[in-house]
Every structure is written in C-alpha cells, then in structure tokens.
Amino acid sequence: MPSLTRDEARQRAQLITVNRMEVDLDLDRGAEHFSSTTRIRFSCSTPGEATFLDLRAVSVEAIELNGTRIEPAAVVDGRLPLEGLAADNTVEVTATMAYSRDGQGLHRSTDPADGEDYVYGHLFLDAAPTVFACFDQPDLKAPYVVTVRAPEEWVVLGNGRATRTGAGEWELSETLPLATYFVTVCAGPYVSVHDEHDGIPLGIHARRSLRTELERHAPQMFEVTKQSFDHFHRTFDVRYPFGDYDQVFVPEFNAGAMENPGCVTFRDPMLFRGAATREQVLQRSNTISHEMAHMWFGDLVTMGWWDDLWLNESFAEFMAYTATSRATEFTDSWVEFGIVRKQWGYAAERAPSTHPVAGSPAPDAQSALANFDGISYAKGASVLRQLVAHIGEEAFNAGVTAYLRSHAHGNGELSEFLAAMEEAAGVELDGWSKAWLETAGVDALALDREGTLRRTTPTEHPADRPHALDVAGFTEGAEVFRTTFTLDGDEATVDGVDTGAAVLVPNAGDLTWAQVDLDEATLAALPHELPLVEDATARTVLWGGVLTGVYRATVDPRVALDVFTAVWPQEPHDALMARVALAFTDRIVPQFLPEAVAQEARGRIADAALTAFEDAEPGTDRALVAARVLAATTTDEDRLRAWVSGRSLPQGLDGDTDFRWAVVQSMSRLGLADDALLDEVEAADTTLSGRLAGLSARAARPGADDKAWAWSEITTNRERSNYELNALATGLWSSGSVDDLRPYAGRYVTDIPRLAEWVGADAHDRVATLAFPSRVVEPETVALVRAALGRDDVPSGVRRSMADELSKLEEALASRSRWS
Template sequence: MASLTREEARQRAQLITVNRMEVDLDLDRGSEHFGSTTRIRFSCNVPGESTFLDLRSVSTGSVTLNGGSISPDAVVDGRLPLTGLAEDNLVEVVATMAYSRDGQGLHRSTDPADGEDYVYGHLFLDAAPTVFACFDQPDLKAPYAVTVRAPQGSVVLGNGRATQTSPGHWELSETLPLATYFVTVCVGPYVSVHDEHDGIPLGIHARRSLQRELEHHAPQMFEVTKQSFDHYHRTFGIRYPFGDYDQVFVPEFNAGAMENPGCVTFRDPMLYRGAATREQILQRSNTIAHEMAHMWFGDLVTMRWWDDLWLNESFAEFMAYTATSAATEFTDSWVEFGIARKQWGYAAERAPSTHPVAGSPAPDAQSALENFDGISYAKGASVLRQLVTHMGEAAFTSGVTAYLRSHEHGNGELAEFLAAMEDAHGSPLGEWSRAWLETAGVDVIALDRDGMMTRTTPEAYPADRPHSLDVAGFTDGAEAFRTTVTLDRPRVEVAGVARDVTLLVPNAGDLTWAQVDLDDATLAALPAGLSRVTDPIARGVLWGAVLTGVFRSSVGPRVAVDVFTADWPHEGHDALMSRVALAFTDRVVPQFVPTALVESVDGRIAGAALMAFQGAEPGSDRAIVAARVLASTTTDEDRLRAWVDGHNLPDGLQGDADFRWIVVRTLARLGLADDALISRVEADDTTLSGHLAALAARAARPGIPDKQWAWSELTQNRERSNYELNALATGFWSGGDVDNLRPYAARYVSDIPHLAQWVGADALDHVATLAFPARVVEPETVELVREAIARPDLTAGVRRAMGDELSKLEEALRSRARWA
C-alpha cells in the first residue's frame, strides 16, 4: 500500500475540512472479519476538485458520494478517488474488514486461559483505513460518533462513553475533534474497576483472567492517575477535556501504551502477576503519567505532520517524569530516566539512523514510524529540561500554556511552538533551537583534575550546544564539592574543583544530554568507590559512563566487569540494579567479551548476583532483583531444579509464575529442559504469558533440531501473533553455541524481510530487531547485513532495524579489536 506523503497530506488539508465522522462497526461476524460502515461529512473550498479517501478493506460493498454511486473497484492501492466535489459533501462506505494478529488496526486475541476473545483498536500510525474509511492524516481532525454491534456479554469501551441501547448494540458519545490514529474501541468480556476524581469518571479494565491482578494493582494506579491529573491541571490551568478516562490493559500490544483520548490502551503484562519491585511500579506509573500528558500534548494539540512528533513524545516523556517526581511517591524517578531512558537514547544517537529531535525528515507516514525512538523520547525530554534552565521555569510554563490554548483541538508545528516560547521568554530562541532541536548528535563531556571541562561535538553533526549542568566530587562516598557550570565553549575552566577527590563526576545531576568520559583516576577508583556514593543520580551517571564507555570503546569490557562484580552487589537503588544487570547480561557480556571468556565472565556475573541475593533483606526489592539475575545467569542445576519445583524459593517469589519461567528458560538455555519439563510448567500456567514463556524456552534450547524448529516457526508459520514472534526471536538467540547459531545470520537476512508479506510494519520492526544475529560477532555478519541493507525489497523499518543493530555489532567488533 502506498504511504501518504507529506506533500499529499498538505494538498488534501488545503482542499478539504472534515466536519464529522460516523462509524458503525459490526464485531459480531465471527473471528476473521467485521463490518464497517462509515459516513463522512466534509467540505471542499474549491468545488469541482478531486481528492482521495483512504480505505484498506477485504471487500467493499458500496460507496456513495453525495447520493451518487462509485464503483468499489475504484479503490487502488488503498485509495478511493473522489471527484467532482461539492462545497458540502457526504461520502458513505460499506465494507468488510479483517481483524489483525500483529497488533495493528483492530487486533483480535484469544486468551488461552479461558478461551475468551478480545478486540482492541490500535490505529497508530496509519492503520485507521483497515478499520474504517477515512482521510488518514493527523491534521484532518473531526468529531467521531461510533456505534458497535458486539457479541452478547461483551463490554464495549472507546473514546466516548459507551451505552448499550439494546442487547449487543452500543452507542459511544460523540467525541471532540480527534486525529484518525487516536480512535479506538475495545470489545470483549473485560472486567473493570471504577473510581472518580475531580468530576472525571475513571475506569481501569483488563481481561477476565487478569481480574485478580487488576483488583490488586488498581488502587495504586488510581492514586497515580489522580495525582497526575492534579499536577497537569495545576501546571497548565487547562482541564482534561475528553470526558471519561478509561485505561484498558489489552493483550499482544505492540507498544507500551497508546494515548487514545478517553480510552488509553496499555500492554497487559504491566499488570504484574507475581512480585513487582518498586522500579516496575514506577515504570507503570510513569507510563500512566506519560499517556495522560498526551491528553494535552498530542490529543488536545496534535502535530500537523509526523516530522513534529516530538511535540507529542518529547513533551509526554518530560511531563511524565516531572509529574512522577513532583506529585507521586516516586520522587527519585529521574534516576530511572537516567539509567534506562537516556541509555536508550544515547544508543539511538550513536546509530546511523540518528536524527534531530524536531524537523526530522518524514517524507511519508511510514518513514515517520522509524523515528519513534530514544531520540524523540529521551533526548527530547532532556532537551526540554535544558530549555527550562535556559528560559526559567515560569516562562517555560507560560509559553507552553499559551501554545496549548492557542491551538487547542487543532494542530501545531515547531515554528508555532517557538513563537509562543519566544513571547514568554522575551528573546529569540532560534539559535538555541537549531543547536538542540534541529541538529542531530550527542556531545561528549569530560572534566580533568585541573578543573578543565571539555565538550567534543560529533564531526558529522557540528553544533554549538550550550550545556547547563553541574559537576561534583566524592570521597569515601560523601560529596566533597558540587558546582554549576555553563559549558558553552569547547573548553571551560571550572572553579572549585578539588583535585584530591576519589571520584570526579561531570554532569553529576544528570541535567544535560551528553555522554560522559571519566578521568583515569576516577575510572580506576570505581570498583572500590562507586557503590559508596550516597547520591543515586550521581551513581547512575557513573554507571552510565561505564556502559557508554564500553559501547564507545573508551572503557574496556574487563574494567566494566570488574566494576560490576565489585559494586553491583552493593547497589542500593533497584532501578540501577535491574537496568545495569540487564545491560551486562543482554549486551556487554554476550557481545563485547571474547567468546572464549564468556563462560567465565557469566560465572562472575552469577557470583555477584549470589552475593547480592545473600546480602539483601529477604523479600526486599534488592533481593528480588538479585534473585532474578541469579536465576538467569547461574549454572547451578540443583538450585534451578529446586526452584522450578517450588523448593527453597526466595521470600516473595513463592508461586511467582514469571520467576519460574526465568528459571525454566535458563535450564532450557543450558540444555537441561526437555519437552516434559516445559510442558509441565506450561500446564501449570495456561495464561497468555505462560504460553509465550514456553515458546521462548523451547526456542532457547541449544540443540540443532531445537533451533531448526524455532526458526521455522518464526519465519514460516503465518498463524503466529506478534507476541509469539517476539518470544521466538528472543528465545532463539539467548541459547546455543555460536557455531550452531552462525548459519542463521545468513538466514536472518534472507528470511526476516519476507515476513512483510503477512506481518504489519510496526510488529515486523520489533521482530527484525529481536531476531538480529547479535551473538555472531564476526566481520562476516557485518558483510551479510550490509549487503542485505542495500537490497531494494526491504521495507524502510526493516532496513533501519538492520542498520541500527549492525551499528551495535560494529561497536562490539571495535571494542574487541581494541581491548583484545
């Protein structure tokens, strides 16, 4: 299907205005197809002109324009020409649509726990035409009046409040103007809990089999929801405008969540089944605050075109962490931002696909999908933190509020945002915007013992970015000094730097967007000193400097492992514990450590996990994180088999099915989990999560027949859902000797692109990333992928996924060459 170009969208928006959308959905026609009838009232400012409607149906029954019939055969490549337009127009389309299994459009999923069917709409980014006929672009917003015919016993949720008018027939209240990609309906035997806050009806909903988890977690989620509403109302003085506020946890969701006005959808693994650490609750709370921020940034005011998606995502990211740190119990949420979100963004900056925060090229809608990454989220939020410092908090809030008020229920773009901010600031922001928003690249900053601070700008993306930050020194864990710096030149002398401190930390408050190089004395002192630093944000900066140093080849993997084994068992912040361990087990060890040494280094990681586990208070978050890392790294078969059988389990993990699956997957990776064991555990956990975990465990087994089966299921079984593909891809590369895995590097470049024939772009991009042969760290893999990227038949998303993962592989090869 042709992807809408920016120029086509501009021309269509200049010609027509969509006044009202009426959509009737018949979701009671079986498991494959549903009925869709759409009536669109729109005006044309040049009568007699032509345009086109977006429609991707299985079959089209009838099309009428202003009472005249149009042949359904006129639809070509997802577009229906509309000619001879009047000043006021009514087009009606009756069509049959297909449910999806890839998380896009109207996704239908059967819960293996009880056989119940669930449907939800995810119309992002350009999937709306697979659900109803429309003018599918973000700047043609319109009110929606939706009706749904649903199977008996279903609950219906959507952007407007749903009312059952007769058995199986539902009407949703008409909405305020919405962009097409925000429209959703959720239908199935959902269970619900309700509340109310400040006049806003609240609901949280999930699959029936998750009722216990829903009721357990709902009080905390309602608390964060209410606190976030109060924070945003207080900050901007603009009330939430979209009526009810439902939050629906849905199965097999491609993203973390989606900000559909009045009906936010979340991936339902966030309803944690077993032990949930504070960091996991923070992640979910931050997602709740993030999606709510979109009610203003994205929903109330929508970007005019996808090259300004930062006006949605950067703001939601920034506002969410601001809200959780200021209005909830998670006052330390910026710690998690630094070690999780910023590391994601720094990796995106080092990739060949790096792009500016704002104005990133998006010639068509599909190309924009590629830029929903750590730059649009984490870098954008960090840049906004710098803008607050540059303008002052009062002026920043005033400018943002003015922008929202002047564009509410409409669309905006970078120039209009900057104009509002300049009015509030009282001076131009053009140079600042060009340096921070409109130029790609991340600077590297360093501080020496003589107080000289340096800023190195990437040669490919020169920019004069002024950094507002602080630097600090620590001795015996205590802060010895801290001073603020404006780094607006390549070299700046910093007064008050104490030469004799143990650890010298540039950007100690993690206030700016820059990778950090530590001085040699600090790096040497980390094994004895990092965990003693009392400030968790500064510890996060140090951990992050070690990780980015490994990835940039400025820190050797041996040094990094020494720091991990010495400091990680004593790390006191569970976000730092879990994220640092994940970075080491998922990337540092399997990619950067030479193959001959991986087994011994794995043993050191497991030893550190055992030390942390034994030293933690039983049942504490530290103990749970350590137990999970130990379960995923140990080769102690007796311990693993005892845990699978429920013996000697750590406190807080008794009956925890997800922890049990971690253990099973480790046994599988070690070649110690036969079909009988996996089937026995799966029989005890008949949920969707259990089914997916069993797939991943089977794919992780190292035997050649196991790999052949897993790869066949991944690349040939067209009945596999998006989540099943992800589970197979993740499990496949987690176990097995490199010699047995090597042939699949070639299979990857030949087989994965062909999934585009039946897997949607959003889902396929995930699979292409997860299935990448990252374990085969060899020049031959680089050549294979480079040749594949040059092929013309690749989708843009697969090409980008391959390129970004290739850049990580090349980072590992450079490191191995330097630190061999």
C-alpha cells in the first residue's frame, strides 16, 4: 500500500479541514477482529473537488458520503476516493479491522501468566487507518469522541476520560484537536493506581499479573510525574491542557513509550520484576519526563510534516534531561545522557544514513520512520543545549513559551520556531541554524600538549559549527585547570591550559556535540588516572573517547581493553559501569577482536567483573551491575549452576527471576543449558517475560540444530509476535562459532526482507537490525549486504537498518585492518 507523500499531504491540507472525528470500536468480537465505525465531519475549501480517505480494513461493510452510499470496492490500496465534495461534509465508514501482533495499530496480546488478553493502540507512524478511517497526516488535527464496546470485565482507557455507560460499554470524553497518530485506546483487565497533582487526575495502569510490580513502583513514578509537571509548568508557562494524565504499561510495545495526549503508553518491562539499579530507575524516570514534555512539543503543537520531527523528539529529549537533572533526585542525569544517548547518536552520525537534525528529507510518511534515531533525539538535544549557551536560558525559555502559545492546538515548523527564538533573543539565527540544525555530521575535537584545541569537520558534511564548551585537566584525580570558551574556528590556543596535566579532557563538561580524540599521553595515563577523577561528567567524556576511538579505528581495541580491565572495577557510577561493560561485551569484543583472541578478552572482562563484585558493598548498585556482568561473561560452571539453583546468590537477588534468566542465558551460550534445565526454568516463570527469555535462551545455544530452529522461527513462523522475533534474533547471534554462523549471513539478505509480507514496518526494521550477521566480520558479509541494498524487494526501512548495521561491521573491519 502506498505511503502518503509530503506533496499529497500538502494538497489535501489545502483542500480540507477536519472538524470532528467520531469513532465507535467494538472490541468484543473475538481475538482476531474488531468493528470500527467512523463519522468524520470536514469542510472543503473548493466545493466540487475530490480527495481521498485512508482506510486499511479486513472488510468494509458500509460507506456513506453526505448521505450517498459508496461501494466498498472503491477502497483500493488503502485509499477511498471522495468525489464531488460539498463545502461541509460527513463521511461514515463501517469496517472490520484486524488486531495486530507486531505492535502497530490495535495490538492484542495474551498474557501467558493468566491467559488474559490486552489491547492497546499504537497508531504511530501511519497505522491509524488500520483502526479507523481517517485523513492520516499530522497537520489535519481534530477533536475526537470515541466509544468502545469491550468484554464486560475489561477496563477502557484513552485520550479522553473514560466513563462506563453500560455493561461493557464506554465513552471517552471529547478531546482537544489531536493528530491521528496520537489517538489510542487501551482495553483489558488492567489494574490501576490513582493520585492527583495540581488539579490533574493521575493514573498508572498495567496488566493484572503485574499488580505487585505496579504497586511497588507507583510511588516513585508518581513522584517523578509530579516533579516533571511542576518543572514544565514553570518552564513553559503554559499549563498542561489535556485533562487526565494516564500512564499505561502495555505488553509487546515497539518503542520505549508513546506520547498519546492524556494516555501515555510504555513498554511494561519498565515495571522491573527484580532488582533495579539507580540507572534503570533513572531511565524510566527520564522516559516519564520525556513523554510528558511531548504534551507541549508534539501534542499541543505538532510538526506540520515529518521532516520537522526534531520539533517533537529533540525538545522532549532536551527537556526531559533538564527536568530530571533539576527537579528530581537524578541531578546527574546528563551523565547517563553522555554515555548512553550520545553514544547512540554518534553511531548514527558515522552511519551513511546520517542526516540533519532539522529538515531531514521525508518524502513520504514511511521514510520518516527511519529518522527516529540518535540524531533526532541525542544530537537534537545537544544542539538545543548549544542554543541555550548561544542565546541564554532566559531568552530560550521566552522563545519557547511564545512559540507554544502562538501555535497551540495547531502545527509548527522550523522557520516559525526560529522566528520565535530570534524575537526573544534579539539575534539572527540563520547561520547558527544552518551549521547546527540543517547540516549533518559530527566534528572531532582534540586538545594537544601545546594547548591547541582543534576541530575536525567531516569532509562529506562541511559546516562551521561554533562549539561552546570547556576543557579541563586532571592529575592524580585533582582538577588542575578548567577553561570555558567558544571555539568558532578550526583551531585555537586555549589560555590557561596546564599542558603538564596527566589527563587532558576536551569538552570536559560534555556540553557540545563532538567526538573527542584523546592525546596519546592521556590515553596512556588512563589506567592509573581515570579512577581518580571524581567528576563523573569528565569520566563520561573520557570513557566515551575510548569507545568512539575504537569505533573510529583511532584507538587499538586491545589498548581499550587494558583501560577497561584496569579502571572498570573501580568505576563508581552505575550508568558508566553498566554501559561501558555493555559496549565491550556486545560490540568491541565480538566484533573488533578476532575470534582467536575474543575468548581471552571475555575472560579478562569476567575477571574484572569478579574483582568489582568482590570489592563492592553487597546489595549496592555497583554490586548488582558487577553481578550481572559476571553472570554474562563467566565460564565458571559451578558458580552458574549454583546461581541458577538459587544457591550463593548475591545479596538482593534471592528470587530475582530476571537475574536467574541472565544466568540461564549465559549457560545457554556456553552449551550448558539442556532442554531439562530450560523446561524447568520456563515452568517456574510462565509470564510474558519468561516466555521471551526462554525463546532467547534456546536460540542462544551454540548447536547447529538450535541455530537452524531459531532462524526458521524468525523467518517462517507467522504467529510470532514482534517481541518474540526480537528475542530469537538476539539469542541467535549471541553465541556460536563464526563457521557455524556464516551461512546465516547469506540467508539474512534473502530471508529477512520477506518478513514484510506479514510483519509491520516498525517491527520489521527492528528485526532487521537484531538479525544482522554482526558476528561474521568478513569482507564477504559486506559484499552480500551491499548487493542486497541495491535490490528492489528490500523495504526502505529494512534497507536503512541493513546499511546502518553494515557501517558498524565496516568499522570493525577497518579497526582489524589497522590494529591486527
């Protein structure tokens, strides 16, 4: 079915205005299908003209336009032509729709813990026509009135306040104008906790089998919700406009969360079943704040078209980290941003699919899906930090408020946002915008031992980006200098640099968007000096310099491993501990080191984890992170068998089912998990999480038969959900010799594109990423994937996933070529 193009959207928006949407859903018709009746009232600026309605139904029972019947056969390729329009029009469509299993549209999932079914709507990016007939584009916003019929024991939630009007019958209050992709309905035997803040009714909801976890975590989530509301009300000076504020944790969700006005949906693994580190709680808190920021940037004011996606995501990212660092207990949240989000964004910048923050081409709605990446989020947020440094926070906040008020309940674009900022700041921003927002690429910064700071701009994306930043130096942990300034050329001599400092740190406060090249003396000093540096942000920059140096082939991965084994056991920040370890275990060791030395490297990581585990105070975040890394890397069969049996467990992990599964995953990768063990652990955990972990564990076993089974399940079993496909793909590539895995590189390029026949684009792109043959680091893999990228049968999103993963594999090949 064709994806709506930008030109089509503009033409339709010039012709019609949607005045009201009325949607009636009957969810009480079994597990496969539901009924949808839609009445749309819209006006036409040029009576007599024609347009089309978006509709992707299983069957269409009736269509009427202004009282005249239209034959259902008129719907072709998801479009219903509407001809001879009047000045004021009403179109009514009754259709049968299908529930999805891939996280898009109206997704229905059965909880294996109790057999209960749950439904939620995820209408992003262009899935709304699979739920109701609509004009599916972000600039045709309208108020919605939704009614729902559901099984009598179900609870219904949505964008408007839900009222039970009869047995199994619900009505949602009329909403303010919404874009189609923000509409949601959640229905099922959800359990709830409620609160209120500043006149706003609050609710948090989850599956019935997660009641214990919901009630345990709700107080902290309510606290962050309230703190975020207060922060945004102060910052924006515009009150939250959408009535009740419900947060619903739903199963098998494709994203982290979705900012549906008044009814935010989250992936329910965020309701941690076992022990959770401070970093995990921070990530959830930041996600709560991120989705709330969207109530203003995205929901109140929506981008006109997807090429201004940054007006949604960059702002939510920046505002969320600002809120958590200033209004919650997580005053160091920018540390997590630096080691997690910026590393994600830098990888996106190095990929061939890099694009500008703003104005990135999105010729159709489907192509925009690929730009929900580390550039639109992490780089965009970093660029906004630079804008604050450029014009001042007071002017920035004043410009934001003016923009929100002038575009409330409508749409905005880059030029309008910049105009509001220029008026508030009294400065011209065209040149700044072209350098930072409208040009792709990431600079590299290096501070040498003569005190010269150099900026290297990628030749393929030339730009003159001014960097507001600081540089610092440390010796024996003491900060011996720090200088703040703006680098507005290719190089500058920095006053006040103590060139004798053991460690020189460009961008020490992590304020700008730039990869850091560490000088040789600094890199050599890190094993001794890095543990002594108390400034967590500076350590983030130094760790990041090591990681990006490996990826860019400027740092020998063996040197990086030396730094890791010397420093990591002493790292006090749990986010840095967890994420740096993940970078080594999931990417650097299996990709950048040849198979012959990778096993020794994994042993060194396990030794470092054991050292950290034995040194950490039991029950602390450090102990928990170290235990998890140890469980993932050790080959100590006695320890693994004791832990999986519940013996000698680290403090705080008794009865922690997720930790038990982590141990089982490790045993599977080592070939120590037979069917009897997996059956036993699965029988003890009949939840959705347990089912997924069991699939991943079976796929992780190194035997050829296990790999063949996993690949067959991924590529031929059409009953697998999006989460099951992800679990299988993750497990398959986590173990096995390169010789055994090599055949799946060829099968990847032929089999994965075919999933488009039954898997939605969002889920398909994710599977294409996770199933990529990343362990087969060979030129032949490059040739296979490059050939596939030129084929017409590869969907655009899958092509983007393939190309981005290929760029990572080529980074590993370049590193091996230089350092082996």
